[in-house]
Amino acid sequence: MSAPEVTRPRGLVERALEANTWLVFAFFYAPIVLLVILSFNDNRVVGTWTGASLRWYREMVGNRAVIGSLQNSLIVASISTIVATVLGTATALALERFRFRGRGVFDGLVYLPVIIPDVTMAVMMLLFFARAAALMHSSIGVSFGLGIPTIALSHVAFNISFVAIVVRARLGGLDPALEEAAADLYAGRWQVFRHVTLPLIMPGVLGGALLALTLSLDDVVITSFVSGPGSTTLPVYVFGLVRRGVTPLVNAVSTVMLLASMLLVLFSLLAQRRAQ
Amino acid sequence: MAQLTVPPEAETLPATAELERAAERAASRRGLLLSLPGFAYLFLFFALPLVIVFVYSFATRSSTGRTILGDWNLRSYARLLDPFVLQIAWRSFSVAAVATVICLVVGYPFAYYIATRRPAVRYTLLVLVMIPFWSNFLVRTYAWRVLLGSGGPVSRLTELLGLGQTRLLFTSTAVMIGLVYGFLPFMVLPLYASIERVDFDLVEAARDLYASGWQAFRRVTWPLTRPGVIAGSILVFIPSFGAYVTPEILGGSRTTMLGSFIVRQFLSARDWPFGSSLSFVVMTVMLVAALIYFRTGGKTL
Amino acid sequence: MSSLPVASTDPARAPSTASADSAPAVELVGVVKRFDEVTAVDAIDLRIADGEFFSLLGPSGCGKTTTLRMIAGLEFPTAGSVRIHGEEMALRPPNKRPVNTVFQSYALFPHMTVAQNVGFGLQMQSVARSEADARVRDALELVRLTGMEGRRPKQLSGGQQQRVALARALVNHPQVLLLDEPLGALDLKLRKAMQVELKELQRRVGITFVYVTHDQEEALTMSDRIGVMDAGRLLQIGTPEEIYEQPCTRMVADFIGETNFLPITVVAAGRARLPDGSEIHAAVHDPADEERTLTVRPEKMSLAPAGDPAGAANDVPGRIHRRVYLGNALSYEVDIGPLRVHVRHENAPGAPQFSEGDAVSVRWDPAAAAVLDK
Numbered sequence: 001m002s003a004p005e006v007t008r009p010r011g012l013v014e015r016a017l018e019a020n021t022w023l024v025f026a027f028f029y030a031p032i033v034l035l036v037i038l039s040f041n042d043n044r045v046v047g048t049w050t051g052a053s054l055r056w057y058r059e060m061v062g063n064r065a066v067i068g069s070l071q072n073s074l075i076v077a078s079i080s081t082i083v084a085t086v087l088g089t090a091t092a093l094a095l096e097r098f099r100f101r102g103r104g105v106f107d108g109l110v111y112l113p114v115i116i117p118d119v120t121m122a123v124m125m126l127l128f129f130a131r132a133a134a135l136m137h138s139s140i141g142v143s144f145g146l147g148i149p150t151i152a153l154s155h156v157a158f159n160i161s162f163v164a165i166v167v168r169a170r171l172g173g174l175d176p177a178l179e180e181a182a183a184d185l186y187a188g189r190w191q192v193f194r195h196v197t198l199p200l201i202m203p204g205v206l207g208g209a210l211l212a213l214t215l216s217l218d219d220v221v222i223t224s225f226v227s228g229p230g231s232t233t234l235p236v237y238v239f240g241l242v243r244r245g246v247t248p249l250v251n252a253v254s255t256v257m258l259l260a261s262m263l264l265v266l267f268s269l270l271a272q273r274r275a276q
Numbered sequence: 277m278a279q280l281t282v283p284p285e286a287e288t289l290p291a292t293a294e295l296e297r298a299a300e301r302a303a304s305r306r307g308l309l310l311s312l313p314g315f316a317y318l319f320l321f322f323a324l325p326l327v328i329v330f331v332y333s334f335a336t337r338s339s340t341g342r343t344i345l346g347d348w349n350l351r352s353y354a355r356l357l358d359p360f361v362l363q364i365a366w367r368s369f370s371v372a373a374v375a376t377v378i379c380l381v382v383g384y385p386f387a388y389y390i391a392t393r394r395p396a397v398r399y400t401l402l403v404l405v406m407i408p409f410w411s412n413f414l415v416r417t418y419a420w421r422v423l424l425g426s427g428g429p430v431s432r433l434t435e436l437l438g439l440g441q442t443r444l445l446f447t448s449t450a451v452m453i454g455l456v457y458g459f460l461p462f463m464v465l466p467l468y469a470s471i472e473r474v475d476f477d478l479v480e481a482a483r484d485l486y487a488s489g490w491q492a493f494r495r496v497t498w499p500l501t502r503p504g505v506i507a508g509s510i511l512v513f514i515p516s517f518g519a520y521v522t523p524e525i526l527g528g529s530r531t532t533m534l535g536s537f538i539v540r541q542f543l544s545a546r547d548w549p550f551g552s553s554l555s556f557v558v559m560t561v562m563l564v565a566a567l568i569y570f571r572t573g574g575k576t577l
Numbered sequence: 578m579s580s581l582p583v584a585s586t587d588p589a590r591a592p593s594t595a596s597a598d599s600a601p602a603v604e605l606v607g608v609v610k611r612f613d614e615v616t617a618v619d620a621i622d623l624r625i626a627d628g629e630f631f632s633l634l635g636p637s638g639c640g641k642t643t644t645l646r647m648i649a650g651l652e653f654p655t656a657g658s659v660r661i662h663g664e665e666m667a668l669r670p671p672n673k674r675p676v677n678t679v680f681q682s683y684a685l686f687p688h689m690t691v692a693q694n695v696g697f698g699l700q701m702q703s704v705a706r707s708e709a710d711a712r713v714r715d716a717l718e719l720v721r722l723t724g725m726e727g728r729r730p731k732q733l734s735g736g737q738q739q740r741v742a743l744a745r746a747l748v749n750h751p752q753v754l755l756l757d758e759p760l761g762a763l764d765l766k767l768r769k770a771m772q773v774e775l776k777e778l779q780r781r782v783g784i785t786f787v788y789v790t791h792d793q794e795e796a797l798t799m800s801d802r803i804g805v806m807d808a809g810r811l812l813q814i815g816t817p818e819e820i821y822e823q824p825c826t827r828m829v830a831d832f833i834g835e836t837n838f839l840p841i842t843v844v845a846a847g848r849a850r851l852p853d854g855s856e857i858h859a860a861v862h863d864p865a866d867e868e869r870t871l872t873v874r875p876e877k878m879s880l881a882p883a884g885d886p887a888g889a890a891n892d893v894p895g896r897i898h899r900r901v902y903l904g905n906a907l908s909y910e911v912d913i914g915p916l917r918v919h920v921r922h923e924n925a926p927g928a929p930q931f932s933e934g935d936a937v938s939v940r941w942d943p944a945a946a947a948v949l950d951k
Contacts, residue, residue: 031457094308106314185701186698188701239525242418
């Protein structure tokens, strides 16, 4: 509820709060806006402006490494999002609706990937794949290297938890009487799930999927540890470029990535509004 | 009124307690089955890797940088107490702590302002916060690299103001700015949720009892929003402490933090046991912080 | 109007057992429900006749809702048997029972329209589309919601939602309809209107209603018979008149309406003594000197000025302690020795008026009082 008139801060305090708010918003958006503007700078040197042009965008489109890593990003993101959403939703349903032995342990395990720093996770996955490769080589003579599969497997590992948490929150808010009413109206277990539970948790499932997609597309550390040559994703590639310095090409790529993610957010927010 | 039915023999009455137990067992089995895929996956691709890291932390590094899984020792843990390492740890801690405090100081009034607007305005402001928040993290951090570089806009600005060229990049300050920029929404959102839930009738009651605006805030609003403060602080501190991307992009060789240090063990220094022990310890610190968060009542992430 | 049948002509409702005509619509035999250490329902025996409007009445936590849920199949009884028209329900989950429930929170599916909500049970039973549509239309007409098919629950008022819940249950022609405090969320005026509507509906449709409520006035107005429950036990079953006029336990007398409790000592068969020594007629058959409690309702007692020629069979002296003006009635607190009783007079023209401190004769007909164990 909105604060009533008497308790809204008066005069000077209100002005100060307002000013602070504008400053924070400026802080949020200025870097982004500047970056976008600079990506159109015709000049190589960041500090000098010599007119607007699209040359860096043209260069980006023609750059095989950029396009290749973008493809990899999309492949990994779609696979990991789908798998994580399915597994995460099943996990949320199991934990929220059922009681079974080992539930407590599983519950704790699901929260861990969220808390762990990505550096640790990156290390974990690297060591795991190193050992797994050694094991498979020595036991059945099959060898595999780091690549898209290992990236996807790693992304799913942390995304399951995020999806599970979001779906669980949604499940928890569901009125249990609804499922009872469905059963009372002759629906079998699977029918209750299909006609009542699933549609009602769908916003949560989609929200979880969106989160998984974003996290997968954003990931740098874990991916860089478990990717091999030729299987870089876009953020890892950009990260590599950035470490070598600021270039207009990176500006252009960054702007595109930025706009894409912002569009994704806007789209999902609008979809949410519509659903309500 | 209907006739009484003849009561059946006792043996034909169903043992309903048995039926209930059987139904519960069946439901339990279904739940187990449903949880199996997720559990199996997490076991294989999370729990097992975690154990492997733990095991590696006791291994030995050969002279060529390979890992010998034998000759178990605690050397990697002993190195944690190296002054050099402790310095890095301390730096990570203090940078994360300062970033958290800045986020709190800047974020609280910000969240307060939003929470006290009309609902329609509130929604718009929140959307404006969410948009950069969900945008690509790497790119947002990179933007600061562009801004803070010599010859970059910030430097130009300070030149204009007669403060000379700033060389902010590659300093701890730059890292801190990057962390605040990246994680401020993590502070703002829980704070907002917590402030929004405050029953402002209580503040009004305090004013009615002769409290000034500041006193009403200190004695009523602030304590009531403490859960949000704690939640936000932990949500900023945890990723800041283990940050990698931000220090790598904005920091320099003299501002090494734990994240970069760990990565270095695997890429250049090739000391996997040491890298493992470091990762394990960093994770433990995070777990403790997270436990504190959950203990103080935070239920949502 | 109605494809909704009256009573026994619907083939879907023909009970399958041989003793069909004598099988009660609902029968509970020795039903117990325990949750861990707590006994929510303690050995209930109950028979509800076909076409009856039966209410389970009691305070919160008395087990009435749990009992209802066991009939619906949403809870397993810990012991005992639940039968619908003679058929044992123990092995049947809720979706296989010929009963439907109207939930307290209505439980309307928010993501479906009114028509989809009402037609849900039919869809689950694979009823042909054309027949289902017709039945949905008729059900909505029955609850006076024609035209609302395309709306969503959140666009409806509380009263409308309640009626959708009703239609959703009735459209399936259940053998028994279970209602869990369906009017609780409505405001007073709407509640009273709905009480009348529900009663009418039940009469028209002829389905057995099992109605759970904590509102005794509601139960009295609507029911053919009432079962009063407290702490998991069924205390008394009877028609509203029986329950009101002849309560068999203290709790039942106290819970329904207002009443006076007078401790009495038996003198002889048919006679007892009040604490102040006055002798009265009462329906006691116990040995002398046994202690009992007499309960008599305020409106069954009357006052006359002290010294008036004798009226009803019981006449004891008392003094007015307080007079309360209620508009349509006058309520007097009268002291009879150490006892204080409430007496209610209708505010009719010509009724005697008394003031505080007046000496009066308190009178009542022994048949209007009930004797309870202490």
